[in-house]
Amino acid sequence: xxxxxxxxxxxxxxxxxxxxxxxxxxxxxxxxxxxxxxxxxxxxxxxxxxxxxxxxxxxxxxxxxxxxxxxxxxxxxxxxxxxxxxxxxxxxxxxxxxxxxxxxxxxxxxxxxxxxxxxxxxxxxxxxxxxxxxxxxxxxxxxxxxxxxxxxxxxxxxxxxxxxxxxxxxxxxxxxxxxxxxxxxxxxxxxxxxxxxxxxxxxxxxxxxxxxxxxxxxxxxxxxxxxxxxxxxxxxxxxxxxxxxxxxxxxxxxxxxxxxxxxxxxxxxxxxxxxxxxxxxxxxxxxxxxxxxxxxxxxxxxxxxxxxxxxxxxxxxxxxxxxxxxxxxxxxxxxxxxxxxxxxxxxxxxxxxxxxxxxxxxxxxxxxxxxxxxxxxxxxxxxxxxxxxxxxxxxxxxxxxxxxxxxxxxxxxxxxxxxxxxxxxxxxxxxxxxxxxxxxxxxxxxxxxxxxxxxxxxxxxxxxxxxxxxxxxxxxxxxxxxxxxxxxxxxxxxxxxxxxxxxxxxxxxxxxxxxxxxxxxxxxxxxxxxxxxxxxxxxxxxxxxxxxxxxxxxxxxxxxxxxxxxxxxxxxxxxxxxxxxxxxxxxxxxxxxxxxxxxxxxxx
Amino acid sequence: xxxxxxxxxxxxxxxxxxxxxxxxxxxxxxxxxxxxxxxxxxxxxxxxxxxxxxxxxxxxxxxxxxxxxxxxxxxxxxxxxxxxxxxxxxxxxxxxxxxxxxxxxxxxxxxxxxxxxxxxxxxxxxxxxxxxxxxxxxxxxxxxxxxxxxxxxxxxxxxxxxxxxxxxxxxxxxxxxxxxxxxxxxxxxxxxxxxxxxxxxxxxxxxxxxxxxxxxxxxxxxxxxxxxxxxxxxxxxxxxxxxxxxxxxxxxxxxxxxxxxxxxxxxxxxxxxxxxxxxxxxxxxxxxxxxxxxxxxxxxxxxxxxxxxxxxxxxxxxxxxxxxxxx
Numbered sequence: 031x032x033x034x035x036x037x038x039x040x041x042x043x044x045x046x047x048x049x050x051x052x053x054x055x056x057x058x059x060x061x062x063x064x065x066x067x068x069x070x071x072x073x074x075x076x077x078x079x080x081x082x083x084x085x086x087x088x089x090x091x092x093x094x095x096x097x098x099x100x101x102x103x104x105x106x107x108x109x110x111x112x113x114x115x116x117x118x119x120x121x122x123x124x125x126x127x128x129x130x131x132x133x134x135x136x137x138x139x140x141x142x143x144x145x146x147x148x149x150x151x152x153x154x155x156x157x158x159x160x161x162x163x164x165x166x167x168x169x170x171x172x173x174x175x176x177x178x179x180x181x182x183x184x185x186x187x188x189x190x191x192x193x194x195x196x197x198x199x200x201x202x203x204x205x206x207x208x209x210x211x212x213x214x215x216x217x218x219x220x221x222x223x224x225x226x227x228x229x230x231x232x233x234x235x236x237x238x239x240x241x242x243x244x245x246x247x248x249x250x251x252x253x254x255x256x257x258x259x260x261x262x263x264x265x266x267x268x269x270x271x272x273x274x275x276x277x278x279x280x281x282x283x284x285x286x287x288x289x290x291x292x293x294x295x296x297x298x299x300x301x302x303x304x305x306x307x308x309x310x311x312x313x314x315x316x317x318x319x320x321x322x323x324x325x326x327x328x329x330x331x332x333x334x335x336x337x338x339x340x341x342x343x344x345x346x347x348x349x350x351x352x353x354x355x356x357x358x359x360x361x362x363x364x365x366x367x368x369x370x371x372x373x374x375x376x377x378x379x380x381x382x383x384x385x386x387x388x389x390x391x392x393x394x395x396x397x398x399x400x401x402x403x404x405x406x407x408x409x410x411x412x413x414x415x416x417x418x419x420x421x422x423x424x425x426x427x428x429x430x431x432x433x434x435x436x437x438x439x440x441x442x443x444x445x446x447x448x449x450x451x452x453x454x455x456x457x458x459x460x461x462x463x464x465x466x467x468x469x470x471x472x473x474x475x476x477x478x479x480x481x482x483x484x485x486x487x488x489x490x491x492x493x494x495x496x497x498x499x500x501x502x503x504x505x506x507x508x509x510x511x512x513x514x515x516x517x518x519x520x521x522x523x524x525x526x527x528x529x530x531x532x533x534x535x536x537x538x539x540x541x542x543x544x545x546x547x548x549x550x551x552x553x554x555x556x557x558x559x560x561x562x563x564x565x566x567x568x569x570x571x572x573x574x575x576x577x578x579x580x581x582x583x584x585x586x587x588x589x590x591x592x593x594x595x596x597x598x599x600x601x602x603x604x605x606x607x608x609x610x611x612x613x614x615x616x617x618x619x620x621x622x623x624x625x626x627x628x629x630x631x632x633x634x
Numbered sequence: 635x636x637x638x639x640x641x642x643x644x645x646x647x648x649x650x651x652x653x654x655x656x657x658x659x660x661x662x663x664x665x666x667x668x669x670x671x672x673x674x675x676x677x678x679x680x681x682x683x684x685x686x687x688x689x690x691x692x693x694x695x696x697x698x699x700x701x702x703x704x705x706x707x708x709x710x711x712x713x714x715x716x717x718x719x720x721x722x723x724x725x726x727x728x729x730x731x732x733x734x735x736x737x738x739x740x741x742x743x744x745x746x747x748x749x750x751x752x753x754x755x756x757x758x759x760x761x762x763x764x765x766x767x768x769x770x771x772x773x774x775x776x777x778x779x780x781x782x783x784x785x786x787x788x789x790x791x792x793x794x795x796x797x798x799x800x801x802x803x804x805x806x807x808x809x810x811x812x813x814x815x816x817x818x819x820x821x822x823x824x825x826x827x828x829x830x831x832x833x834x835x836x837x838x839x840x841x842x843x844x845x846x847x848x849x850x851x852x853x854x855x856x857x858x859x860x861x862x863x864x865x866x867x868x869x870x871x872x873x874x875x876x877x878x879x880x881x882x883x884x885x886x887x888x889x890x891x892x893x894x895x896x897x898x899x900x901x902x903x904x905x906x907x908x909x910x911x912x913x914x915x916x917x918x919x920x921x922x923x924x925x926x927x928x929x930x931x932x933x934x935x936x937x938x939x940x941x942x943x944x945x946x947x948x949x950x951x952x953x954x955x956x957x958x959x960x961x
């Protein structure tokens with residue numbers, strides 16, 4: 031029924047190629063809000079993701095029709111169902127439909143939400159008749175909160191501390207389940223507090239496009255169909271930089287996270303490790319356990335315990351080292367996101383679900399959790415030793431994602447930290463695009479090159495320390511052996527130098543800085559008899575780097591940046607031999623047996 | 635009723651091609667010819683192209699000859715009175731053709747430039763890179779067209795040289811192309827700046843559409859050819875030379891602001907290429923760029939002293955060129 035006495039405010043708008051005039055209730059809040067959303071969300075979304083020629087759209091929270099009216103004009107072969115509970119806004123919507131003589135808009139003066147449940151027979155009849163009035167009269171009323179001044183702002187749930195600003199009001203409540211009866215392809219949603227219910231109700235509907243705004247984080251899984259077919263989703267989270275986004279362009283056939291467990295002879299730890307990965311309700315987080323030719327029967331343990339668990343896959347291969355096991359798991363992944371865990375480590379039950387949520391709301395190339403050192407003595411007594419980050423990262427400004435605080439740590443800070451590639455969730459398409467793999471012939475410390483490359487290519491990294499990875503400490507860990515494997519580091523830096531030259535990097539300083547730190551750190555931990563030849567090899571590579579990159583990047587590094595006293599001597603000797611030759615990228619291709627571990631071992 | 639032609643070239647795009655093709659076939663404005671040039675694909679793309687059932691589609695196959703050659707081949711068959719392009723990994727919203735035709739039928743321009751949407755690597759959507767240029771143009775002339783010789787709209791006309799040299803953002807009168815024999819520079823990448831500068835300098839009347847009519851995607855799943863560090867980046871040097879050599883014969887050459895805008899838009903890409911090309915090639919790239927300065931008309935190196943609003947890029951070009959010549 032048109033309210034002939036209603037007072038409207040006229041709005042000029044331009045959307046979807048339609049310049050038009052619309053009526054609204056005189057409510058600046060709703061008008062500004064709606065204008066902002068059309069420009070920042072709806073038009074870019076429909077510009078990037080064109081719709082089929084015809085279809086059915088649903089507009090939940092239609093207000094005066096800021097979205098629906100231009101949509102109905104630009105998409106004449108579409109039908110759009112509008113739901114708007116507020117009487118004044120609905121009067122404006124009805125007037126706009128009539129002004130523009132639209133036959134493809136069905137307006138229902140109701141909220142979507144409330145008790146929900148199966149649609150009644152009367153409601154189904156009204157839907158079939160496509161009659162907004164009849165739909166309304168088939169609905170029961172449900173409680174909502176309407177803002178006293180911003181009348182366009184209707185919420186399903188309002189925290190008690192805000193109740194003074196709101197009137198509790200009963201609106202006809204359209205059960206979210208009944209949205210499935212509309213055969214819709216597009217859902218536009220502006221429904222504070224009802225998002226969860228609505229998205230859960232239409233999870234397996236025919237809807238392919240979801241656009242709108244969220245007022246609280248909803249579990250991202252609700253926007254994914256349970257059969258895994260991808261949708262196009264774009265839902266900014268109000269008041270944050272986050273947006274829930276999902277793309278049909280992904281080549282990954284599974285939306286979710288694969289946790290690659292590189293396992294070699296860890297029978298005593300593997301069950302706890304796997305249980306910690308799946309000890310949550312996040313069905314889209316799965317484990318790919320790669321048995322890297324173990325001899326202690328840990329593969330059989332996994333087979334026995336998890337054969338019936340769809341979240342755990344066991345792969346077996348000939349022994350090839352940790353890098354090969356991680357790559358092997360990744361090659362078998364079809365998921366959008368991937369992470370790596372060592373088979374003797376443990377994670378907080380929420381680590382992966384939380385990181386996957388942040389990844390899906392941010393689109394980040396990598397997202398990071400916290401970590402702690404896990405100590406266990408002979409009696410099985412455990413102690414978690416906090417990492418240096420608890421002390422050093424406190425000052426980064428915290429933002430909030432629901433009740434999860436997150437912050438951004440500059441990539442160069444992360445890069446010079448301890449290699450901790452395992453507490454990060456990566457976009458698999460990012461790793462593939464940048465061709466970042468664990469170099470398989472590097473049998474120790476291969477984390478370092480992976481860490482440097484991922485952080486060099488990624489833009490900002492969203493971190494949280496609310497959930498942690500527990501990094502088990504052993505007396506026999508690689509790092510503590512002080513053997514020839516440290517020489518792998520030299521080769522990795524030479525690989526990075528060649529890559530950077532070929533890709534045209536403009537800043538090698540992170541590499542040089544890291545080289546200095548690494549050489550000094552290795553020199554401190556290396557067995558005494560290996561120290562002289564290591565320093566000789568390190569000095570040779572440093573000279574090649576200088577001749578490949580020219581003197582510029584090295585000016586800030588004096589002769590004394592290396593702890594080893596004979597470093598400068600070796601570097602000078604090497605440089606003297608080459609002094610007749612000019613700088614050239616060719617020098618990055620020179621090599622030394624001191625950059626190859628087996629040659630060091632076999633040819634002392 | 636205005637008939638449009640849209641040209642898409644494809645090379646081994648596979649299923650990704652559906653996004654752009656469907657975005658054309660589902661346009662609400664239906665009176666168009668759609669030319670798809672398969673530039674020698676060697677994969678499923680060939681089957682995908684030949685399976686498109688729509689009488690408005692015409693398919694041309696050629697042995698791989700590069701995107702410029704493929705677009706030129708498509709341009710030989712334009713049947714519409716206006717033509718536009720859409721790359722195989724971009725899309726147009728359903729309203730694009732209707733919105734463009736509305737302007738064309740109202741204003742009868744030689745060229746229509748429209749805004750776009752940028753989908754970034756993380757899937758965030760933004761106005762396209764040249765949003766600010768469009769904003770300045772709108773503030774300067776409203777929604778009127780800019781006309782050569784009309785003092786009130788000259789500034790906007792020059793500024794439009796600084797709109798991104800994207801083929802998707804323009805609808806061009808077919809006769810303008812035919813009469814002036816405008817083509818893409820065969821065998822070269824970075825072809826867009828040549829085409830853009832040439833079309834713009836020939837257009838007597840340019841209209842602007844402030845609605846997003848295309849989307850450009852940066853994706854991890856599909857790396858852009860032009861984002862590599864390989865030797866294809868050398869191509870910007872000949873393309874700059876061809877662009878300036880062509881422009882120098884046109885009347886706008888004598889407008890120091892328009893001239894500076896052309897130089898600036900070429901050298902902006904050139905500088906980016908220098909910063910991106912493999913370090914193995916960088917010395918030679920710079921040498922070639924310096925040689926280029928001696929080959930072009932010296933007037934191109936004279937920049938106006940003032941900086942009109944929106945033309946800040948001429949200052950960065952001046953600085954870059956200064957650095958090249960004093961090296």
